[in-house]
Amino acid sequence: MSFTLTLVRTIVVVAGYMSLTGCANVKPWEKGTLARPEMTFEGDALDVRFTEHVYSSKEAASGGAGVGGGGCGCN
């Protein structure tokens, strides 16, 4: 788990650095584009679900984007 801790620490440090150094000094009134549905990471929920289900039943790798969702006998 030491690798896990290192990675979590790296993520926190990088994100903290980016927000402190003003890498993202984007103001609320400048977020019109970012608020558009195609700029979010969620996407079309049913499409994403079908696609992940198909890939996880044909390939060995799975996961990465979230937790939860039921397993099945197809893999």
Add this chain to the structure above:
Amino acid sequence: MISLKYLDYQDSQSGQDRIGVHAPSIMVMAPVAGVWSVSGTFTSDVVSGASPAFHTEQLTKMKDHRKAVDLSVTRYFPRGSLTLGASHSQESDYISRGLSAQGTISTEDKNTTFNLGVGTSDDTITPSYGGVHEKKNVTDVMVGVTQVLTKQDIAQLNYGFSHGRGYFSDPYKLADERPRERNHRTILARWNHHFAFTDGTSHLSYRYYWDTWDIRAHTISGEYVQPLPYGWTLTPGVRFYTQTAARFYLPVDPANPSWPTFPSVNATEFSEDQRLSAFGAVTVGLKVAKQLSPDWLLDVKFEKYKQRSDWAWSGTGDPGLAPFDARTFQFGITRYF
């Protein structure tokens, strides 16, 4: 919001049909009292066709009907959210129950959002030929950060860890004895960029996966969302995938290609499942959506998938396996309230 989607999936090897899936699905999402949202999904999967008993040999007829329900409740806070979810999936020979919790918290300027998720699933496996009653338990933990980079760029980095114990073998395959433990880790990086001059948006993502069965996999995907006049949107996409073989995968014996490969006498772990071999895969797809009115959205998506042993980026694929292809078709309609 109510969304209906219909999936039609068909795969094949060397032009010969294997598994077909017809899956209607419905999702309902509703805000409650301003700070809550509830969401539910129901999917009915009818799976039929033939599946190889080992490698890509001895196609054996199968048919199953899976019913899956997911429910989730989200509470929104000024700078974050908390989601609790439950899922249940049932087939004649497989039941899976899952619980999950996910939280997000943003910095004051909302340019950085941290997320943490924990999920667990309990599965019961009872193959149709009887005599086997097995269990599998998987726990997933995920941490990540989403960062606004510019007015047109947003990126996400997730790290996931999964710990699984129990029955991982495929009860319908010959010579399939897998370890009773499987832990995997994933790193996922995603980046969305908006192009002012086309009004289009690109989605790029990379995932690295590695597990305790010695499988390592890279997934790179990209799509581009182009809005057009009259409510049309075109989204072409491409995906590249490669994996190494599980350390206990037994390749096709070139001397006896249509027979199972015999494990060595003292081997306790072995599998001749194509999905545990080394291979590479490519998907190309196109989604077309049409906003009919502010309340109604129609979409269709078509994808083609090819999996080949000699497309593995690292490690050696198994040249004795037949080439595998699949195509999916999705049709969806959404009503917003």
